[in-house]
Amino acid sequence: MAMEFLRPATWDEALAAKAEHPGALPISGGTDVMVEINFDATRPEYLLDLTRIEELTDWSADGERLRIGAGVTYTSLIADLADRLPGLAMASRTVGSPQIRNRGTVAGNLGSASPAGDAHPPLLADDAVVEAHSARGVRHIPITEFYTGVKRNALEPDELIAAVLVPPADGPQQFAKIGTRNAMVISVTAFGLALHPSTGTVGAAFGSAAPTPRRATKAEQFLAAELTESGRWDSRAELDPAAVTRFGALVAEAATPIDDVRGTADYRTHALSVMARRTLVWAWTDYRRKRVRTCA
Amino acid sequence: MSTPTRTEQNLGADIAGGVGESPLRPDGTLKVTGEFAYSSDLWLTGMLWGATLRSPHPSARIRSIDITEAVRTDGVYAVLTHDDVPGDNLYGLEHADQPVLAGDVIRYQGEAVAIVAADHPETARRAVNKIVVDYEVHEPLTDPEQAVFDSTAPALHEGGNVLRHLPIRRGDPDATADVVVHGEYEVGMQDQAFLGPESGLAVPADDGGIDLYIATQWLHVDQKQLCRVLGMPANKVRLSLAGVGGAFGAREDLSMQAHACLLALQTGRPVKMMYSREESFFGHVHRHPAKMRYEHGATRDGKLVYVKAQIILDGGAYASSTPAVVANAATLGVGPYKVRNVSVDCYGVYTNNPPCGAMRGFGAVQAAFGYESQMDKLADALDMDPVEVRTRNALHEGATMPTGQVVDSAAPVEELLERVKAMPLPPEPNASDLDGYDLRLLPGGVSNTTHGEGVRRGVGYAIGIKNVCFSEGFDDYSTARVTLKVNGGDAVATVYTAAAEVGQGLVTVQQQIARTELGVEQVVIQPADTGVGSGGSTSASRQTYVTGGAVKAACEQVRARVLRQAAKHLDLPASQLRLHAGKIVSADEAVVAAVVDVLGGETITETVTWRHRPTHPLDENGQGNAHVQYAFAAHRAIVDVDVELGLVRVVQLDCAQDVGKAMNPDAVVGQIHGGSAQGLGLAVMEEIQVSGGMVRNPSFTDYLIPTILDMPPMQVDVLELADPNAPYGLRGVGEPPTISSTPAIVAAIRHATGADLTRVPVQPHHITGTP
Structure with missing residues (x-):
């Protein structure tokens, strides 16, 4: 079976091509798609190359959010947006090797929707929104509704990811990932945390510990309530160690991991609780020192 | 010229770039x-590409093979099965027991069943997928202990499942001691993970013979096996070495050599074969996984009285070099120590797991993890320094090995240990300064899992012994x-x-x-x-x-x-x-x-x-002058372990090794760095995970090898104690650093964590204690 290679020059052409060939597989950096193709794990009838569409590689301020084009690489994101999106930048730094980061994109992570994608926990913790386009129009998909199963997402067959919309950090953010090597490693499990002092809320999410990337909602609610009721958002007083432990336990409770070639379910659950506790302490330490701007 | 002429007395400087210097490599x-140009870069106009159909099952009987659809594919020039092998359909380094293309029996997942030549690699791969094989799937034999001891287990080869049992008996079998330590240890299946995949180009010649351009470790042993398979004399089967991208033992056996030659002879066209990374994991032998039981008896002042050991090496489906690996594990099984009473039983067995054979360290690696773990355990039991307990028992020139062989050149075991111990230590981590952290220097590395929390430092020592050159009477x-x-x-x-x-x-x-x-x-x-x-x-x-x-x-x-x-x-x-x-x-x-x-x-x-000087076979008690030369390296590992997450960073890995004569000092240090890194990989990350005979991680995504952030700086001390029997006094360099690196790192992790750690590679959950 032949594979057609579509090279639209404009975004409208790309959307038209996707409408005409809903099975077309979009490709940008190719760091995931090409691996799948080389392994013969996927054989789409059409590959839809998006690299000629220059505007996809732009990011911009879009109202209260930053709009990150689908072609923005991890390397650009780290270079340009680390101050405004520290959690996503931290996760981006752990993606593959420099060569992979030079080509790979956050939108690619979303398209693949692997539970092990490094960008997912910070996107969940930041309340990101996926901007999906089709010839029919524009749809904004809240990130919590985006992941629908193992390597499945909420895109319609004729939709392409145009951008991901992420609010700039209003508080400290952290990301931690377990790998059995000290660099260039796929996650055994990963955790993203974002404190939102402007709204008194908390974002906490993990990867590789459930069929999809997932928010630890109870942990988020517990911590937000704890910080609000104790007045700590304002007092910036030290955290109650019991609350830190409880937060870690609630994150672990939200996970439903499996045993696989990269690690055991029990270890993943345990590691999530440790990462949740540690990242919370780091984030709170930053907050107490007011090292993080509070743009409310 | 007939009259001697006196000229100036100035003889001029020595020629630069001689022995003992480090000239630039020509390559x-x-x-x-x-x-x-590596073997994967070989190219000839009009060449075809070969591809291999491999069994998805570890144990099966082939009922039928239907190649009809594959042959019909446009661009396909040949589809061959076992029926098309002109000579013997068997190969192997010493024991020819492995089919070039499986006949009726499948003994491991990945066994070659059929081969295709086509005008494009992708076409060849597609045609492979159109071959229909009817398998009668059997329950695989995957437990090496069962292969040794369960006589009701199915025999995978004529003669049973024990490929070699080598006992070593010396001294009093009933010796007793004041202090006794027991241990059971396991070594996982390590891969050589060379970066240049198996590849080569077979070119049919006008004389009816074949010219094969190939990345291999031994042209003539390939040639010998190919002659048998192709039914041709040696003058018709000519091999040239193509650029080799690493070997580490994995190119000692045939991979695609016979397949490419068969396809080229069939089609009359040059045929290139090149494995993908995934196929490479199925296309070569691996390091033998080992299960080891050790018992060490010692006096209260730390002198070894006896060592008993049982070592079971899983050879997988075919013999490869298993008998020689067994010999190394057995004869070197107590390590570089003087022990009067020794009883070692080493078994190499057939199972339906992936075939295992040569890898850097070759049996000595597995044994060293066992005996060095035991020496640490003995030190603990005696409340003695781990270096002290080793030096008290250190082998030396003139001492007798458990085989009865007298060590007749330098054996600076004590000196090597003392040298690594005396090397400067890295600065202690400053745990109170959580702001001053550099992620790259912490366990978990750039993945940002700790800023110092849970991190404990440990120090570990190990020393290893390796035979150099081929042994046991081999005409080497x-x-x-x-x-x-x-x-x-x-x-x-x-x-x-x-x-x-x-x-x-x-x-x-x-x-x-x-x-x-x-x-x-x-x-x-x-x-x-x-x-x-x-x-x-x-x-x-x-x-x-x-x-x-x-x-x-x-x-x-x-x-x-x-x-x-x-x-x-x-x-x-x-x-x-x-x-x-x-x-x-x-x-x-x-x-x-x-x-x-x-x-x-x-x-x-x-x-x-x-x-080199002759060696001799071992007798029924494992006695004999089987080895040419012994080589030694010692390591000290310093690790930081995140004890809550079970993540490890090796902070420093120091090595002292005697090389007899540093023929090329830069290359010697390079070998020590590389060998130590490969030992680090086995200690903390490298394992082909096999379950039910199936490989679970045949990729570099999930088979991890150390990166530059995992491999720390080394202090290397090279001794040059000449061996009078060897050219220039040199001693083989490549393997010893791989042997002691692993147990030194594991000892350091034990020191940091207090965990038992009886299996390598050490995984995070072994340290955290979570199941």
């Missing part, structure tokens, strides 16, 4: 700049042809061997030897091929010893002829002449002629087949 610049030799002639006014030496340069630097060493022996600067290394006698295998840390020895001997013969010729011209006794830096020098240190003038238009060629 170095090309490799660094990416221009070196190498052949070198050295030519000297004048070219463009300069004397130029050419060295021609069939010895495989696999990245270790043999070509450089050959040049150095020729420069030193012949006093010429220009040394051309001819491409290795089967046009000259065997160079033996690039394994067992033997090439500098054996091929180096052959080159040296051939150079000596060439030199003798030059001197005889000069003597004739000069009318002086040859015994009073010597060769120095392109000059003939007399007994009274006068330059009496130039080599170029002596040579004139003549070409002097000498071919030498060189053998």
